[in-house]
Amino acid sequence: MREGLVRGTGLVLTIAYASAIVWIYARQPDTFAQVRGGLASTMGAYSIDEQSFADALALFRREQFDAARAAFARADPAARDARTQFYIAYSYYRQGWHRLYRDDQLFTEGLKTVDKAIALAPDRRLLVEDPELTMHTADELRAELEAGLKRDAADFNPLRVFDTRK
Amino acid sequence: MTPLREAVFLPLALLTVAFLGGLDPGTDVPWTTPTLFSLVMAVLLLAAFVRSGTLAPDRLLHGERPVIANANGALVLAALFAGSAQLVTMLTPRSGLPLLIGGVVLFLLLVNTLVVSPDRVRLLRSLGVVIGSAFILKFIVLAALADPEGSRTKRVILALFDAATLGTIAQAPVHPAAGYIAFFMCILYLIAVAMLPGSHARGQALELRHKDIEVSTRRSV
Numbered sequence: 001m002r003e004g005l006v007r008g009t010g011l012v013l014t015i016a017y018a019s020a021i022v023w024i025y026a027r028q029p030d031t032f033a034q035v036r037g038g039l040a041s042t043m044g045a046y047s048i049d050e051q052s053f054a055d056a057l058a059l060f061r062r063e064q065f066d067a068a069r070a071a072f073a074r075a076d077p078a079a080r081d082a083r084t085q086f087y088i089a090y091s092y093y094r095q096g097w098h099r100l101y102r103d104d105q106l107f108t109e110g111l112k113t114v115d116k117a118i119a120l121a122p123d124r125r126l127l128v129e130d131p132e133l134t135m136h137t138a139d140e141l142r143a144e145l146e147a148g149l150k151r152d153a154a155d156f157n158p159l160r161v162f163d164t165r166k
Numbered sequence: 167m168t169p170l171r172e173a174v175f176l177p178l179a180l181l182t183v184a185f186l187g188g189l190d191p192g193t194d195v196p197w198t199t200p201t202l203f204s205l206v207m208a209v210l211l212l213a214a215f216v217r218s219g220t221l222a223p224d225r226l227l228h229g230e231r232p233v234i235a236n237a238n239g240a241l242v243l244a245a246l247f248a249g250s251a252q253l254v255t256m257l258t259p260r261s262g263l264p265l266l267i268g269g270v271v272l273f274l275l276l277v278n279t280l281v282v283s284p285d286r287v288r289l290l291r292s293l294g295v296v297i298g299s300a301f302i303l304k305f306i307v308l309a310a311l312a313d314p315e316g317s318r319t320k321r322v323i324l325a326l327f328d329a330a331t332l333g334t335i336a337q338a339p340v341h342p343a344a345g346y347i348a349f350f351m352c353i354l355y356l357i358a359v360a361m362l363p364g365s366h367a368r369g370q371a372l373e374l375r376h377k378d379i380e381v382s383t384r385r386s387v
Contacts, residue, residue, distance in 0.1 A: 003169045004234065006169045006170055006173055006174065007169050007172075007173045007234045007235060007237075007238050008234060009173070009174070010169075010170075010172075010173025010174040010177065010238055011173065011234065011237055011238060011241070013174065013177075013178065014173075014174075014177040014178065014181065014238075014241045014245070015241075017177075017178060017181050017185075018181055018241075018245075021181060021184065021185045024185075024197060025188065025197045025199060028195055028196060028197050029196075030196055
């Protein structure tokens with residue numbers, strides 16, 4: 001009887017542990033907060049911190065992008081919310097956009113983040129209804145970030161200085 | 167073998183090796199899945215365990231055992247395979263010439279072990295030496311060559327070394343925690359392998375064969 005109990009417990013523990021390992025390898029979380037958030041979102045129990053999100057949005061509109069990203073990260077510690085990730089990617093775009101050049105490092109980070117946002121959105125379709133923004137979909141933002149990272153003859157067009165930041 | 171060891175300790179220890187063996191802290195993709203090479207090496211390792219009597223599969227899976235015991239046994243085998251594959255992934259250098267040479271040496275050592283057919287004790291000793299050497303190569307020697315910290319002189323020497331070897335030796339810097347995790351995973355794997363249910367008959371037969379060889383060698387000398 002005792003042997004059966006030990007074997008049964010071992011079987012359940014091993015299967016649960018193996019499932020957790022497969023889940024972690026599939027999701028690739030960086031931090032324990034992401035593990036917790038990922039598990040919560042799997043059960044539909046994940047939500048962002050609305051106060052931190054509002055603070056972040058205010059900072060984003062004041063063009064304090066580093067501070068905004070810190071607040072967005074506090075609002076969505078597990079990086080599981082598509083809309084927050086979209087704003088983070090947008091902050092990289094706006095901070096990296098300069099009239100004469102685009103900051104490759106910031107644009108690369110932006111591209112990574114917008115890809116994450118797209119992956120998190122239902123049906124990979126993300127629309128953010130914010131009148132303050134010029135681009136409302138993740139696809140537009142992604143295309144703009146990709147174009148900023150591309151090297152081609154158009155980079156030498158002097159008329160590019162009249163481009164406007166979106 | 168006690169049910170506690172078979173149902174709880176062995177699968178959990180080997181799964182921990184499979185879990186943390188793939189952890190590459192500080193990188194964009196922190197959880198690395200095993201490479202195809204690691205899977206092949208894991209098969210060879212399992213074959214070496216069975217041939218040496220370190221592992222007796224019939225003590226884990228057998229028609230006369232209850233279903234739940236066979237399920238525990240199957241999980242031990244699956245965890246041993248996954249743990250072996252991830253251990254090889256963890257100990258193999260990441261890129262360049264060290265990856266090629268390390269891979270070839272590990273492969274040849276394992277094939278040699280299979281051909282020699284050592285008994286359980288000799289296989290465990292050999293495995294300890296192979297794992298220890300691979301650990302020292304990757305996490306001490308190559309990590310020191312890739313360390314971005316240090317004095318200006320050290321960085322100049324490393325830059326010259328990198329240029330002289332056309333960048334084929336240098337590896338990406340290793341996170342400080344990676345070596346500690348790898349060390350404990352190597353120890354855990356060796357403990358788990360030593361605790362696998364072995365084949366007494368196979369072990370005794372191999373021991374007798376080795377004694378016969380030693381005696382005949384002495385006589386011929």
